[in-house]
Amino acid sequence: xxxxxxxxxxxxxxxxxxxxxxxxxxxxxxxxxxxxxxxxxxxxxxxxxxxxxxxxxxxxxxxxxxxxxx
Amino acid sequence: xxxxxxxxxxxxxxxxxxxxxxxxxxxxxxxxxxxxxxxxxxxxxxxxxxxxxxxxxxxxxxxxxxxxxxxxxxxxxxxxxxxxxxxxxxxxxxxxxxxxxxxxxxxxxxxxxxxxxxxxxxxxxxxxxxxxxxxxxxxxxxxxxxxxxxxxxxxxxxxxxxxxxxxxxxxxxxxxxxxxxxxxxxxxxxxxxxxxxxxxxxxxxxxxxxxxxxxxxxxxxxxxxxxxxxxxxxxxxxxxxxxxxxxxxxxxxxxxxxxxxxxxxxxxxxxxxxxxxxxxxxxxxxxxxxxxxxxxxxxxxxxxxxxxxxxxxxxxxxxxxxxxxxxxxxxxxxxxxxxxxxxxxxxxxxxxxxxxxxxxxxxxxxxxxxxxxxxxxxxxxxxxxxxxxxxxxxxxxxxxxxxxxxxxxxxxxxxxxxxxxxxxxxxxxxxxxxxxxxxxxxxxxxxx
Numbered sequence: 001x002x003x004x005x006x007x008x009x010x011x012x013x014x015x016x017x018x019x020x021x022x023x024x025x026x027x028x029x030x031x032x033x034x035x036x037x038x039x040x041x042x043x044x045x046x047x048x049x050x051x052x053x054x055x056x057x058x059x060x061x062x063x064x065x066x067x068x069x070x
Numbered sequence: 071x072x073x074x075x076x077x078x079x080x081x082x083x084x085x086x087x088x089x090x091x092x093x094x095x096x097x098x099x100x101x102x103x104x105x106x107x108x109x110x111x112x113x114x115x116x117x118x119x120x121x122x123x124x125x126x127x128x129x130x131x132x133x134x135x136x137x138x139x140x141x142x143x144x145x146x147x148x149x150x151x152x153x154x155x156x157x158x159x160x161x162x163x164x165x166x167x168x169x170x171x172x173x174x175x176x177x178x179x180x181x182x183x184x185x186x187x188x189x190x191x192x193x194x195x196x197x198x199x200x201x202x203x204x205x206x207x208x209x210x211x212x213x214x215x216x217x218x219x220x221x222x223x224x225x226x227x228x229x230x231x232x233x234x235x236x237x238x239x240x241x242x243x244x245x246x247x248x249x250x251x252x253x254x255x256x257x258x259x260x261x262x263x264x265x266x267x268x269x270x271x272x273x274x275x276x277x278x279x280x281x282x283x284x285x286x287x288x289x290x291x292x293x294x295x296x297x298x299x300x301x302x303x304x305x306x307x308x309x310x311x312x313x314x315x316x317x318x319x320x321x322x323x324x325x326x327x328x329x330x331x332x333x334x335x336x337x338x339x340x341x342x343x344x345x346x347x348x349x350x351x352x353x354x355x356x357x358x359x360x361x362x363x364x365x366x367x368x369x370x371x372x373x374x375x376x377x378x379x380x381x382x383x384x385x386x387x388x389x390x391x392x393x394x395x396x397x398x399x400x401x402x403x404x405x406x407x408x409x410x411x412x413x414x415x416x417x418x419x420x421x422x423x424x425x426x427x428x429x430x431x432x433x434x435x436x437x438x439x440x441x442x443x444x445x446x447x448x449x450x451x452x453x454x455x456x457x458x459x460x461x462x463x464x465x466x467x468x469x470x471x472x473x474x475x476x477x478x479x480x481x482x483x484x485x486x487x488x489x490x491x492x493x494x495x496x497x498x499x500x501x502x503x504x505x506x507x508x509x510x511x512x513x514x515x516x517x518x
Contacts, residue, residue, distance in 0.1 A: 008095055009088055049185040053192045057078045057342070062096050064103055064373045066158040070184045 077199035107157035169320035194227030197328025205232035262295035280310025292419030297406030334394035336402035436464035
């Protein structure tokens with residue numbers, strides 16, 4: 001899970017924002033696992049691509065995910 | 071159901087000082103990524119003596135070298151198929167699209183990873199939500215769904231919003247009009263020119279779209295006409311609907327500007343995902359609000375092919391956010407994209423560079439002289455003719471040449487139809503110095 005409790009501009013995260021970050025980080029952790037069945041591995045990536053949008057739009061992260069195939 | 075007026079209330083109303091801080095942070099990270107992973111950008115940064123850690127203030131963006139379409143094309147030709155601008159393994163791509171090149175047959179080819187493709191739809195969501203599209207809408211795409219990126223991103227954006235999507239696909243204009251009526255469509259996506267063609271087709275069928283359809287929004291893209299008041303007025307009267315302008319480019323994968331529902335006569339810049347500089351044409355001096363200049367764009371979206379300080383040659387005039395009453399803090403382009411600083415022409419949404427056409431025409435030894443003639447049919451549809459003279463003694467080649475040249479030109483221009491017209495030998499003007507083989511006979515756009 002993430003260790004940060006501020007957004008990219010240094011503002012404290014609201015509870016809802018922290019929840020979004022937690023989901024995003026959980027999906028990243030799952031995407032890094034190599035033994036998920038295809039149905040899980042691919043849907044996790046699809047979900048992670050969507051969560052990247054929500055967390056990036058809200059200034060919670062800005063990073064690339066190609067090493068996870070996303 | 072009550073919805074927020076904004077897709078992203080946090081950033082669409084972010085104070086400008088914070089917006090600039092956010093842009094600077096994203097710019098630094100994108101430059102670090104490009105420097106570390108794209109040989110093209112690393113080479114250019116090193117040649118310019120630029121290092122990402124030099125970015126300390128918004129003005130430091132001027133330390134970054136420009137990226138041009140010609141350099142990008144050169145990279146594609148030297149390192150096929152996608153050039154050394156690509157920043158990750160091509161196997162990470164889930165999408166391929168292309169746009170016509172500036173010379174010859176080589177197109178600009180682009181790839182997107184999974185999150186890039188999702189981001190492309192996300193940018194459309196900013197614009198479409200801002201113009202008033204909601205889950206209750208029924209959206210119709212008058213679009214052929216080819217390898218040209220066109221409305222692909224909008225399609226997925228509308229799905230994400232939760233509106234019912236009806237892909238028009240390959241069918242006749244008559245078939246599309248029928249579908250728009252019978253499905254109770256509320257939003258139509260089209261180039262401005264084709265939206266007028268559909269209206270004309272409906273009239274021929276005895277249908278008054280303004281009275282008999284449920285369409286209340288027409289979303290335009292692909293041509294500048296969506297922000298030209300006279301065309302917008304014509305479209306709004308014809309359809310009995312509000313007409314909203316958007317503009318994007320294949321090089322970025324998506325839209326970077328959109329008209330909001332307040333219809334301020336311009337398009338907001340999506341400033342949390344792009345930095346849009348307006349510079350003196352072909353120069354590097356910023357121009358102020360209210361002055362015409364060239365768009366230079368930096369995108370924070372597609373990391374697969376970073377676009378950093380990309381010179382677009384688009385003609386724009388930036389005005390402050392306060393020009394619009396919608397409450398967004400994002401600046402606008404008054405009149406959207408107003409035109410071009412180079413000789414590129416937009417024909418039914420497709421980019422056409424005269425020198426690319428010439429390179430293909432010159433492959434035919436039977437052709438003596440030619441002219442590119444662009445005109446507007448029935449005040450509605452843009453047409454492009456290639457008028458040509460056949461050399462004496464080559465008459466037998468004409469029928470086959472007519473067919474093959476049309477096919478070659480279409481294949482280099484995303485399927486665009488070129489009319490190949492033979493004229494008498496000696497009919498076309500000859501040039502001793504700088505040849506002018508392009509005639510654009512369309513009416514001039516009026517912005518005021």
